[in-house]
Amino acid sequence: MRTLRFLKKEALHLIKAPETILLMLLFPVILTWVLGTAFSSSKGHVFDLPEVKMPIVSEGGMLSDVFIANGKEGGITFEKTDQEEVDRRVAAGSLKHYVELKDRELILHSDDKGSLEAMLVRMYATTFIKQANLSALAVQEGKLDQVAPQFKSFAEVEGIDGLNEPDSFGFYGVTMLTMIIMYGSIQAMSLLDLEKSGKTALRLKGSPYPMNRVFFAKTVTASAIILLQSLVLILINHFVYGIDYRNIGMVMLMLIPMAVFVTSLGVAAYQVFRSAAAASTFLNLLTFAFVFTGQGYSKFPSDNATFNTLFRLSPIGWINKGLFTYIYQGETGAVLSAGLRLLGLGLVMLLIAYVLYRREEGSDLVAAH
Incomplete structure (x- = not known):
């Protein structure tokens, strides 16, 4: 006590x-x-990247459709737009980025190449082009089971080692x-x-x-x-x-x-x-x-x-x-x-x-x- x-x-x-x-x-x-x-x-250091929306000007066709469809897998939405609309928005100063896909050539037009949106699109486009080239090579070699592009979501960044x-x-x-x-x-x-x-x-x-x-x-x-x-x-x-x-x-x-x-x-x-x-x-x-x-x-x-x-x-x-x-x-x-x-x-x-x-x-x- x-x-x-x-x-x-x-x-x-x-x-x-x-x-x-x-x-x-x-x-x-x-x-x-x-x-x-x-x-x-x-x-x-752990975050999810935002959804990205970007206009795309293309001639249509299967390549364009595949590019747009696979972009959604990575959280990138490409909005089909004609060239006149893009020119109007660029002149008005309301558009900073857009993608052009014509004659099997892919071009990213950007006023801010270091922005998050531009880097994401550039990363996706690089991946897409490599996969498309591999698919074309697979067709030439007769390996049809490897033709379909295989994309995985890469639009998520985590800290080191996840x-x-x-x-x-x-x-x-x-x-x-x-x-x-x-x-x-x-x-x-x-x-x-x-x-x-x-x-x-x-x-x-x-x-x-x-x-x-x-x-x-x-x-x-x-x-x-x-x-x-x-x-x-x-x-x-x-x-x-x-x-x-x-x-x-x-x-x-x-x-x-x-x-x-x-x-x-x-x-x-x-x-x-x-x-x-x-x-x-x-x-x-x-x-x-x-x-x-x-x-x-x-x-x-x-x-x-x-x-x-x-x-x-x-x-x-x-x-x-x-x-x-x-x-x-x-x-x-x-x-x-x-x-x-x-x-x-x-x-x-x-x-x-x-x-x-x-x-x-x-x-x-x-x-x-």
Whole structure:
């Protein structure tokens, strides 16, 4: 019962702290909106190309009919138009592209050859001509079973390897989440400093409550509050911005090792530096370094060996890669690997912090002067 009361006191301290609302909740929500909106046109690699409609001037015949019919397979609709109508629309400035098919010659007329419509038609026309030539050769060789053109829909573009990838909001919905969890290390550090700053350490030390329980109660509380804040942030991102986390319950389970890691980092930094100010400065710098190298602010060029190495060494890079792989590909291998590494490092740091805490019992870190 005494432990539960102590846990409640520690939890209320964190929940009521202004930085909990401002830094851990409002800040990432606003930052996700700002960055998600700013980069909305530069991210997202899976999309379907729009239907393309383009006038065609032809002399009719089977070749023209086959060209038009097969174009529909690729999402391109060729509208039969006479030359007079095309000339009128060109003169009026209302027509940028049209196709001319005469005397077995295929010509794309375009004022913007680099446009999406022009590139699609050029790609289809190239494919059609090659297939038509192969069909003619098949007739000459007597291979009639290979005469019919075989076209497949090519008007769909996906990310590399056909894998789904996050848009800008999906990207920052994960990276801002892990960044804020990293800042939870400062929360954990502040809990350990609470008794000293509040001048209650000496009274607590003189109570019958074991000091080792004080240590573990504070670390458990810090981890629990970090996870609670993460859940609130995920729910806001999901319902306000429409960010998909695949399975929120699974994501929360995957964040437990990271919560342990950042809590251990915070309490270990406090025990090593013996000063809340020094530990806070160190944790802020380390958080920036981890988030930057973990591609939390923006993706690095994939061909940069230095950045790729830094990404592989960053704890934030581990968890970001694991979460993206799970959310957008449904695979858990990367996030489980990241979780094991984070949990291992976290437990080592927690053990070091506990040993230092026990050694310092009775010093200014335990008894306030």
